[in-house]
Amino acid sequence: MQEERHRMSGSVGLVPTMGALHEGHLTLCRRARSENQVAGASLFVNPTQFGPNEDFNAYPRNYKRDLDLFQQEGLDFVFMPNVEQMYPTGFDTYVQPGAIAERLEGASRPDHFKGVATVVAKLFLVTQPTRTYFGEKDAQQLRVIQQMVRDLGFDLQVVPVPTVREADGLAMSSRNAYLSPEQRAAAPVLHRALTRVREAYLAGERDGGYLRALLRGTIGAEPLADIDYVSVADSRTLKELERVEVPGLVSLAVRIGRTRLIDNITLE
Ligand code: PAF
Numbered sequence: 579m580q581e582e583r584h585r586m587s588g589s590v591g592l593v594p595t596m597g598a599l600h601e602g603h604l605t606l607c608r609r610a611r612s613e614n615q616v617a618g619a620s621l622f623v624n625p626t627q628f629g630p631n632e633d634f635n636a637y638p639r640n641y642k643r644d645l646d647l648f649q650q651e652g653l654d655f656v657f658m659p660n661v662e663q664m665y666p667t668g669f670d671t672y673v674q675p676g677a678i679a680e681r682l683e684g685a686s687r688p689d690h691f692k693g694v695a696t697v698v699a700k701l702f703l704v705t706q707p708t709r710t711y712f713g714e715k716d717a718q719q720l721r722v723i724q725q726m727v728r729d730l731g732f733d734l735q736v737v738p739v740p741t742v743r744e745a746d747g748l749a750m751s752s753r754n755a756y757l758s759p760e761q762r763a764a765a766p767v768l769h770r771a772l773t774r775v776r777e778a779y780l781a782g783e784r785d786g787g788y789l790r791a792l793l794r795g796t797i798g799a800e801p802l803a804d805i806d807y808v809s810v811a812d813s814r815t816l817k818e819l820e821r822v823e824v825p826g827l828v829s830l831a832v833r834i835g836r837t838r839l840i841d842n843i844t845l846e
Contacts, residue, residue, distance in 0.1 A: 579655075579657045579659075579704050579705060580704055582655060583704070583705060583706055586616045587615070587616075588614070588615030588616060589613075589614040589615050589616070589708035589709065590614055590615070590616045590617075590618070590705065590706065590707045590708050590709075591609070591610030591611070591613055591614030591616070591617045591618070591707060591708065591709045591710070591711065592610065592618055592619070592620065592701070592702075592705050592707035592709070592710045592711070593606045593607050593610050593617075593618070593619040593620075593710070593711045594619070594620045594697075594698060594701050594710065594712075595619055595620060595621055595644075596621070596622065596623045596624060596637065596752070597621045597623065597638075597639060597640070597641060597644045597752075598637070598638040598639070598640065598644070598752035598755065599643070599644050599647050599648075599752075600742075600750045600751070600752060600754075601742050601750050602713050602715065602741065602742040602749075602750040602751075603619075603647075603713075604647065604651055605713075605739060605742050606711040606712075606713060606739050607619060607648065607651040607653060607711075608651060609711050609737065609739055610653075610709070610711050611651060611652050611653065613709060613737075614708060614709060616654050616655070617652070617653050617654055618653050618654055618655035618656060618657065618705065619648055619653055619655075619656050619657070620656070620657040620658070620659075620701050620705065621641065621644055621645075621648075621656055621657070621658045622657075622658065622659055622664065622697065622701075623637050623639065624664070624693060624694070624697040625661060625665070625693075626665070626672075626689075626692070626693030626696060626697060627689075627690050627691075627692075627693030627694045627697065628690075628693070629687055629688065629689070629690065632687070633753075633756075636756075637752070638752055638755050641658070657701070657704065657705055664697065664700060671696075672692055672693075672695075672696045673692065673695040673696045673699045673726060673730075674692050674695070675691045675692065675695045675722045675725065675726060676725070677815075678718070678721050678722055678725050678815070678816060679691035679692070679695075679718070679722050681718075681809075681811070681816045681817070682718050682807060682809055682811070682816060682829060682831075683718050683719075683831065683840070684718070685807070686806055686807060686831060691718070691719070691722045694719055694722060694723075695722055695723070695726050698723055698726070699726065699730065699732075702727075702732050702734065706734075707734050708734060708735065709734060709735045709736075709737050710723075710734055710735070710736055710737065711737050711739055712736060712737070712738060712739065713738075713739055713740075713741060713742075714738050714739065714740050714741050714842070715741040715749050715750075715751065715840070715841065715842070716840070717827055717829060717842045717844075718816065718829070720736070720738055721816070723736055724736050741841075741842075743769065744766075746766045746769075747766045747769030747770065747773070748762075748765050748766045748768070748769060749768070749769065749839075749840075749841045751839065751840075753837055753838070753839065754837075754839075756835075756836070756837040757834060757835070757837055758835065760802070761802055761834045761835050761837065764800050764801075764802040764803060764834055765834055765839060767796065767797055767799075767800040767803050767832070768797070768803075768830060768832055768839055768840075768841040769841060770796055771792070771793045771796035771797050771808075771830065772793075772828055772830070772841060772842070772843045774792055774793075774796055775789050775792055775793060775810070775828050775843070775845075776828075776843055776845065778792060779822060779826075779845045784821045784822045784823060785820075785821060785822075786810045786818060786819040786820050786821060786822060786826075787820070789810045789822065789828065790808050790809070790810050790818075793808035793810075793828070793830055794808055797830070797832055802834050802835065803832050803833070803834055804832065804833040804834075805830070805831075805832055805833075806830075806831035806832060806833060806838060807829075807830065807831050808829075808830045809827070809828070809829045809830065810822060810826055810827075810828050810845075811826065811827050811828075811829070812824055812825075812826065812827070813825040813826055813827040813844055822845055825844060825845065825846045826844065826845040826846075827842055827843075827844055827845075828842060828843050828844075828845060829841070829842035830842070
């Protein structure tokens with residue numbers, strides 16, 4: 579990949595993925611394709627961002643389908659390393675994000691963002707993109723990467739891309755594939771809860787505690803859903819807000835059966 583990169587000229591757009599592609603990924607690919615001379619993706623299910631009891635082994639893998647889809651989007655390259663290439667025996671250097679990674683997903687998934695930041699830094703070093711594309715569905719991941727790019731001085735632009743949703747509002751995610759038909763029917767409750775918060779905010783509600791209670795109440799009414807966390811936080815620092823008087827990130831993580839789903843909206 580490094581040799582290939584040296585042969586490329588002009589701007590390079592990179593879409594980092596773990597495969598199991600859906601319309602959200604394809605939207606990132608289209609942006610990368612339309613905004614750069616060279617467009618590519620990485621496809622690597624990164625073991626260091628999964629906890630010991632998480633779904634690394636079960637994570638959906640269908641490389642043939644993914645490669646066909648990347649090709650249909652007209653990408654010029656797919657960087658698809660194996661685990662030994664990314665983490666050779668004796669690997670012992672990690673990127674440890676700071677406070678931004680401690681709350682929300684970081685509180686529920688210790689070391690998750692250390693694994694994400696490490697692999698993304700390595701992907702950036704190998705592919706040296708001009709621009710890289712990240713979905714807003716993983717809002718905290720996006721902030722961790724933006725902070726890392728600023729702190730470590732990567733010479734590239736991080737481009738946030740809005741969440742792509744199914745017709746019933748469910749945010750597209752590779753993990754939606756785990757849902758049974760009954761669970762799938764319950765899953766739009768995340769979007770419903772966020773929509774209620776947006777409506778309350780637009781009607782003038784600014785009390786963070788009230789908005790968090792609204793999230794809890796809406797999710798609580800769905801028998802198949804179990805709350806991991808709900809949050810109404812400062813969209814920059816991710817600290818919980820008493821009152822929403824700065825741009826707010828409303829986010830939540832909910833288990834439906836054994837599948838953990840996340841979603842968010844921004845209030846401005
Ligand atoms: O969002 C993902 O799919 C992954 O966290 C990423 C950014 C590809 C790093 O493994």
